[in-house]
Amino acid sequence: xxxxxxxxxxxxxxxxxxxxxxxxxxxxxxxxxxxxxxxxxxxxxxxxxxxxxxxxxxxxxxxxxxxxxxxxxxxxxxxxxxxxxxxxxxxxxxxxxxxxxxxxxxxxxxxxxxxxxxxxxxxxxxxxxxxxxxxxxxxxxxxxxxxxxxxxxxxxxxxxxxxxxxxxxxxxxxxxxxxxxxxxxxxxxxxxxxxxxxxxxxxxxxxxxxxxxxxxxxxxxxxxxxxxxxxxxxxxxxxxxxxx
Amino acid sequence: xxxxxxxxxxxxxxxxxxxxxxxxxxxxxxxxxxxxxxxxxxxxxxxxxxxxxxxxxxxxxxxxxxxxxxxxxxxxxxxxxxxxxxxxxxxxxxxxxxxxxxxxxxxxxxxxxxxxxxxxxxxxxxxxxxxxxxxxxxxxxxxxxxxxxxxxxxxxxxxxxxxxxxxxxxxxxxxxxxxxxxxxxxxxxxxxxxxxxxxxxxxxxxxxxxxxxxxxxxxxxxxxxxxxx
Amino acid sequence: xxxxxxxxxxxxxxxxxxxxxxxxxxxxxxxxxxxxxxxxxxxxxxxxxxxxxxxxxxxxxxxxxxxxxxxxxxxxxxxxxxxxxxxxxxxxxxxxxxxxxxxxxxxxxxxxxxxxxxxxxxxxxxxxxxxxxxxxxxxxxxxxxxxxxxxxxxxxxxxxxxxxxxxxxxxxxxxxxxxxxxxxxxxxxxxxxxxxxxxxxxxxxxxxxxxxxxxxxxxxxxxxxxxxxxxxxxxxxxxxx
Numbered sequence: 001x002x003x004x005x006x007x008x009x010x011x012x013x014x015x016x017x018x019x020x021x022x023x024x025x026x027x028x029x030x031x032x033x034x035x036x037x038x039x040x041x042x043x044x045x046x047x048x049x050x051x052x053x054x055x056x057x058x059x060x061x062x063x064x065x066x067x068x069x070x071x072x073x074x075x076x077x078x079x080x081x082x083x084x085x086x087x088x089x090x091x092x093x094x095x096x097x098x099x100x101x102x103x104x105x106x107x108x109x110x111x112x113x114x115x116x117x118x119x120x121x122x123x124x125x126x127x128x129x130x131x132x133x134x135x136x137x138x139x140x141x142x143x144x145x146x147x148x149x150x151x152x153x154x155x156x157x158x159x160x161x162x163x164x165x166x167x168x169x170x171x172x173x174x175x176x177x178x179x180x181x182x183x184x185x186x187x188x189x190x191x192x193x194x195x196x197x198x199x200x201x202x203x204x205x206x207x208x209x210x211x212x213x214x215x216x217x218x219x220x221x222x223x224x225x226x227x228x229x230x231x232x233x234x235x236x237x238x239x240x241x242x243x244x
Numbered sequence: 245x246x247x248x249x250x251x252x253x254x255x256x257x258x259x260x261x262x263x264x265x266x267x268x269x270x271x272x273x274x275x276x277x278x279x280x281x282x283x284x285x286x287x288x289x290x291x292x293x294x295x296x297x298x299x300x301x302x303x304x305x306x307x308x309x310x311x312x313x314x315x316x317x318x319x320x321x322x323x324x325x326x327x328x329x330x331x332x333x334x335x336x337x338x339x340x341x342x343x344x345x346x347x348x349x350x351x352x353x354x355x356x357x358x359x360x361x362x363x364x365x366x367x368x369x370x371x372x373x374x375x376x377x378x379x380x381x382x383x384x385x386x387x388x389x390x391x392x393x394x395x396x397x398x399x400x401x402x403x404x405x406x407x408x409x410x411x412x413x414x415x416x417x418x419x420x421x422x423x424x425x426x427x428x429x430x431x432x433x434x435x436x437x438x439x440x441x442x443x444x445x446x447x448x449x450x451x452x453x454x455x456x457x458x459x460x461x462x463x464x465x466x467x468x469x470x471x472x473x
Numbered sequence: 474x475x476x477x478x479x480x481x482x483x484x485x486x487x488x489x490x491x492x493x494x495x496x497x498x499x500x501x502x503x504x505x506x507x508x509x510x511x512x513x514x515x516x517x518x519x520x521x522x523x524x525x526x527x528x529x530x531x532x533x534x535x536x537x538x539x540x541x542x543x544x545x546x547x548x549x550x551x552x553x554x555x556x557x558x559x560x561x562x563x564x565x566x567x568x569x570x571x572x573x574x575x576x577x578x579x580x581x582x583x584x585x586x587x588x589x590x591x592x593x594x595x596x597x598x599x600x601x602x603x604x605x606x607x608x609x610x611x612x613x614x615x616x617x618x619x620x621x622x623x624x625x626x627x628x629x630x631x632x633x634x635x636x637x638x639x640x641x642x643x644x645x646x647x648x649x650x651x652x653x654x655x656x657x658x659x660x661x662x663x664x665x666x667x668x669x670x671x672x673x674x675x676x677x678x679x680x681x682x683x684x685x686x687x688x689x690x691x692x693x694x695x696x697x698x699x700x701x702x703x704x705x706x707x708x709x710x711x712x713x714x
Binding site: 082090103107 | 618
Binding site: 310413434440444447448455 | 543544545547548551644647649652654666676686689691
């Protein structure tokens with residue numbers, strides 16, 4: 001069974017449809033890149049996976065649990081799915097270690113010492129152990145985003161969601177974040193990434209999903225997508241994005 | 245319990261209460277207009293780079309904002325007759341009456357609050373707008389009058405009106421100098437007829453309805469000026 | 474200006490007029506601080522209730538805020554002092570009128586406290602709502618429940634954000650405590666007026682009262698600035714980022 005399975009998922013804001021019959025799946029260990037013009041619904045799509053965005057029709061099964069089902073324990077499910085946000089969303093009133101510890105202690109019930117050891121190990125891994133006691137506001141954007149990846153990994157997630165993780169970053173900081181993501185992908189993490197970084201897609205993605213106006217227009221293997229995109233909209237999008 | 249209530253007393257007092265309400269409304273309206281005009285002047289003074297202009301305005305505003313309104317009303321009730329005698333040079337001159345004393349007190353008091361609202365509004369206009377005005381060859385006065393203030397006031401309209409609603413409620417405090425505004429009228433009837441419960445609950449109801457409707461209108465206006473995102 | 478009259482024996486009570494002033498300051502502080510305890514507690518709870526999406530939480534809280542802030546404080550004072558004892562059950566009403574100690578004081582505290590609670594609630598609500606939604610999403614995404622998100626993120630950040638507006642509410646409560654004179658609490662403004670009637674030293678005594686209010690304001694501002702600095706978040710609020 002697929003780890004994440006969308007079946008005809010639709011979502012409306014009032015009368016405006018933001019997701020139209022979206023159907024796709026993510027297997028364990030797969031890396032999926034979701035791209036498309038702004039307002040195409042790609043962020044909304046991945047926020048459905050951990051129930052941050054509710055949807056009105058269709059079904060979405062994550063790790064065997066139905067996300068739309070009222071009986072599903074969302075906090076429990078979310079604890080297993082890591083998420084990284086466009087604007088980092090570190091908690092500004094807590095230092096870096098406390099940011100990583102919070103959910104480990106409050107959700108997983110780890111002791112503070114165990115959590116701190118885990119946090120420090122992850123900070124070492126993303127190269128930020130020297131900043132463990134700093135506050136988010138004292139770090140650069142790239143550093144904040146690496147901390148936020150570490151925060152998600154601290155929960156030992158079975159899959160990771162990335163919502164435009166590099167689009168709020170200055171150009172010189174993009175690579176330090178992408179390097180961490182590439183490493184994760186190569187270790188076999190299941191990943192669903194909304195991003196315009198086509199270099200990243202070429203390097204590690206298994207499949208690319210192209211969305212436009214709330215629809216999944218293209219859902220193809222990496223080679224098919226970059227070789228011969230079938231839809232005209234995807235071709236246009238690719239030519240725009242690759243030409244600068 | 246409610247059987248002991250006498251609602252007739254309200255009906256009989258209605259003409260008198262309405263008279264009080266006209267006093268309340270005039271006081272609110274005049275003090276609001278005066279307060280905004282004076283407040284704008286104070287705001288421009290506070291934003292001036294010339295110390296002898298900005299410092300006195302700052303002291304005035306902070307002094308009034310630190311003083312309770314009732315004390316300010318007492319101050320002017322005491323000072324205005326003295327000032328009138330001084331200005332007219334006639335030591336037997338009559339005062340100008342509690343209404344005008346109160347009006348002066350409210351205008352000068354509210355001006356301090358309006359000043360801070362308007363100052364914030366002016367500062368919310370991006371500096372680039374001022375530079376663009378200067379770049380076109382406009383003078384400081386022209387830039388202020390034609391570029392800054394129109395934008396500032398547009399953003400501020402809801403807050404200025406909200407302050408007006410607060411002023412409307414505050415005018416009830418003229419009770420302390422015996423002026424017969426709406427609350428003064430209600431309380432005089434209440435004391436005279438021994439009907440405190442009915443009159444005060446009725447006064448509360450009227451204030452509530454008027455302020456609630458007014459703030460609803462302000463909220464609608466605010467949505468039109470700044471659409472929600 | 475001649476403040477010599479302050480040391481003269483007062484018209485009644487055995488002390489000097491300065492003693493009257495000091496007693497006025499005492500009642501101003503007592504009314505304000507007691508009312509603040511009510512305003513801060515109830516206002517915080519109501520403000521948080523208004524930020525939830527649970528109808529039976531935000532509905533009553535919204536009704537409270539609308540009801541209390543749309544009626545002038547003076548009317549609140551009169552209702553607590555004159556009306557409430559008449560409309561509560563008989564035994565309680567009789568006790569409030571005859572047995573309860575310092576009825577003016579407690580009516581003033583309740584009126585000022587419950588009134589200010591509606592203003593505090595609005596400040597707390599807007600503080601919490603000014604925290605970007607992404608922050609809540611990030612906290613939920615790690616598996617925290619909504620109550621945990623409030624406990625660890627929205628309340629700690631929200632209260633830091635509302636310190637400046639709450640300071641101004643705290644100052645307002647001192648100034649508004651003067652409305653208590655309408656139901657007979659002899660706080661600072663009432664004492665100033667009474668002394669002016671006995672001594673005709675109106676200018677001096679009003680000046681003194683005004684100076685005391687300004688000093689209270691300055692003291693509160695200094696204390697709140699210290700508090701603000703203590704809880705400051707590095708790289709964020711107030712550090713010029």
